[in-house]
Amino acid sequence: MRFAILVVAAALLCLGCTNMALERATLAQASSVADLRYSEVLENLAMVADDPAVLPAYSSIFAGTAEISDTAAANSTTLTLVRASRGAVTFGMETIDVPLSRNIKENWTLDPVVVPEKLRALRCACRWILTRSGDSASDSDVHLAKYKPPHGCGNRGEDSGFYFDVMDRLNLIPPDWLHVGRRQEVPHDACYHAHCHDTYVWVTPDGIDGLTKFALVVQAIARVQIDTVYFPQPVINTVKVVKQWTPESEVKPGNRTITSTATLYVDQEGWLVPNATTAAIPLKVRNDNIGTNAGLRSLISTSSK
Numbered sequence: 001m002r003f004a005i006l007v008v009a010a011a012l013l014c015l016g017c018t019n020m021a022l023e024r025a026t027l028a029q030a031s032s033v034a035d036l037r038y039s040e041v042l043e044n045l046a047m048v049a050d051d052p053a054v055l056p057a058y059s060s061i062f063a064g065t066a067e068i069s070d071t072a073a074a075n076s077t078t079l080t081l082v083r084a085s086r087g088a089v090t091f092g093m094e095t096i097d098v099p100l101s102r103n104i105k106e107n108w109t110l111d112p113v114v115v116p117e118k119l120r121a122l123r124c125a126c127r128w129i130l131t132r133s134g135d136s137a138s139d140s141d142v143h144l145a146k147y148k149p150p151h152g153c154g155n156r157g158e159d160s161g162f163y164f165d166v167m168d169r170l171n172l173i174p175p176d177w178l179h180v181g182r183r184q185e186v187p188h189d190a191c192y193h194a195h196c197h198d199t200y201v202w203v204t205p206d207g208i209d210g211l212t213k214f215a216l217v218v219q220a221i222a223r224v225q226i227d228t229v230y231f232p233q234p235v236i237n238t239v240k241v242v243k244q245w246t247p248e249s250e251v252k253p254g255n256r257t258i259t260s261t262a263t264l265y266v267d268q269e270g271w272l273v274p275n276a277t278t279a280a281i282p283l284k285v286r287n288d289n290i291g292t293n294a295g296l297r298s299l300i301s302t303s304s305k
């Protein structure tokens with residue numbers, strides 16, 4: 001009876017410990033999101049600082065899981081000794097073995113940026129932070145600024161391309177928050193640092209505000225729906241054409257006039273389009289890798305066993 005009570009008490013104790021451990025693991029995993037994003041941003045800045053022509057790599061955190069499994073068992077062994085001289089039975093030894101094990105599993109599901117225009121915009125943003133000059137470096141059709149129609153051309157012109165509208169936010173980032181140098185120059189109080197070959201970048205406590213603002217710009221570029229940043233946006237006009245005619249076989253006195261009505265959708269260039277919201281020539285024919293949607297969407301699932 002005592003043994004059964006002991007096993008039940010141990011099981012209840014393990015259950016409570018599992019829930020508390022799962023709570024701690026989930027909170028720790030959630031708090032690691034900021035460190036992951038900061039590290040990604042600094043790694044890209046270090047690569048671009050070492051070689052401005054390098055292609056950045058950035059992945060949004062789309063989903064995460066935290067799982068804790070506790071296993072408990074109880075084994076009892078009793079060794080008895082019989083004394084033949086008097087026929088008495090005595091207990092020589094009794095042992096109990098309660099092995100416990102805990103399995104902790106944490107992971108993030110990442111959504112890497114694969115759209116070429118986004119990758120070029122990320123490189124342009126990194127190069128702008130390092131030099132604080134220019135709009136989009138050498139990528140002529142990728143712009144960090146907001147689209148402005150050419151004067152006198154309405155919404156048309158030759159300045160077509162992808163406009164990510166982050167230049168105003170970049171200008172609000174204070175200067176001198178990012179430091180670039182060699183390994184021996186990295187101070188002991190650096191909060192975050194990264195390197196590529198012999199080029200090191202780091203951020204001290206007074207530069208966290210700049211790092212945070214730039215990380216938000218990078219996230220905005222990575223998660224935007226790419227079709228929405230291409231300008232000039234197509235303007236689709238709806239044209240309704242009504243034509244009346246009488247077939248030659250029906251041209252007889254007293255016959256009614258046959259009327260046919262046709263509704264056409266035409267864009268600003270005069271091209272026929274299938275409906276009022278579709279361009280004649282799609283801006284892009286590939287699928288954007290954005291998880292289930294382009295919004296800032298993350299999910300953490302937890303379970304205990």
